[in-house]
Amino acid sequence: GAGVSQSPSNKVTEKGKDVELRCDPISGHTALYWYRQSLGQGLEFLIYFQGNSAPDKSGLPSDRFSAERTGGSVSTLTIQRTQQEDSAVYLCASSPQPTGLAGNTIYFGEGSWLTVV
Amino acid sequence: DQQVKQNSPSLSVQEGRISILNCDYTNSMFDYFLWYKKYPAEGPTFLISISSIKDKNEDGRFTVFLNKSAKHLSLHIVPSQPGDSAVYFCAANRHGDKLIFGTGTRLQVFP
Numbered sequence: 001g002a003g004v005s006q007s008p009s010n011k012v013t014e015k016g017k018d019v020e021l022r023c024d025p026i027s028g029h030t031a032l033y034w035y036r037q038s039l040g041q042g043l044e045f046l047i048y049f050q051g052n053s054a055p056d057k058s059g060l061p062s063d064r065f066s067a068e069r070t071g072g073s074v075s076t077l078t079i080q081r082t083q084q085e086d087s088a089v090y091l092c093a094s095s096p097q098p099t100g101l102a103g104n105t106i107y108f109g110e111g112s113w114l115t116v117v
Numbered sequence: 118d119q120q121v122k123q124n125s126p127s128l129s130v131q132e133g134r135i136s137i138l139n140c141d142y143t144n145s146m147f148d149y150f151l152w153y154k155k156y157p158a159e160g161p162t163f164l165i166s167i168s169s170i171k172d173k174n175e176d177g178r179f180t181v182f183l184n185k186s187a188k189h190l191s192l193h194i195v196p197s198q199p200g201d202s203a204v205y206f207c208a209a210n211r212h213g214d215k216l217i218f219g220t221g222t223r224l225q226v227f228p
Contacts, residue, residue, distance in 0.1 A: 004160070033215065042123075042220035043161070043206060056215060091160055105151065106216060108160035 025094030
């Protein structure tokens with residue numbers, strides 16, 4: 001597709017369940033990012049990928065969060081044993097440039113809205 | 118530690134007037150600054166950017182100003198239109214590293 005695609009667009013899950021969120025970046029984009037926005041908060045960095053490797057996982061809030069990227073394309077963010085504070089919109093973004101180059105603009109998907117009840 | 122700060126959570130401006138959105142940062146090593154616009158239930162979209170070697174960048178109704186000594190940037194929208202009503206995020210990074218975002222300012226443009 002033309003833009004970053006995320007699925008599901010909405011997910012309601014029970015506390016303690018695991019969830020997987022998927023991101024399909026813009027074709028040819030080498031860098032992929034995950035951010036989240038909790039209610040009333042800004043955009044919080046979670047993790048980024050350069051190709052299939054993740055040089056910076058510093059934003060993952062706990063070991064319940066993990067992410068992988070395969071084939072330099074699709075990425076999956078997994079949240080295990082979800083808690084109510086995990087409720088947020090999870091945003092994926094991609095960039096045509098590798099990280100490390102100045103002037104790096106990233107392009108976002110529409111997000112996956114996660115509600116933990 | 119909030120490296121990028123938007124101290125005004127909201128701003129209300131009359132249509133046709135100028136909107137000025139402000140952003141402050143603490144990391145003097147940041148070398149690239151961006152503004153994103155976000156409508157409800159949509160992802161943020163890139164609006165305009167500026168490199169640290171410049172102090173102004175203009176694109177149509179949108180102008181971004183950078184004051185490195187004050188570690189401050191601003192986005193000017195003139196004239197403001199009702200369709201500009203959205204949340205605006207400023208962001209910064211260093212050497213193409215991950216973007217650090219502010220908390221956003223909700224702009225409302227009324228007729």
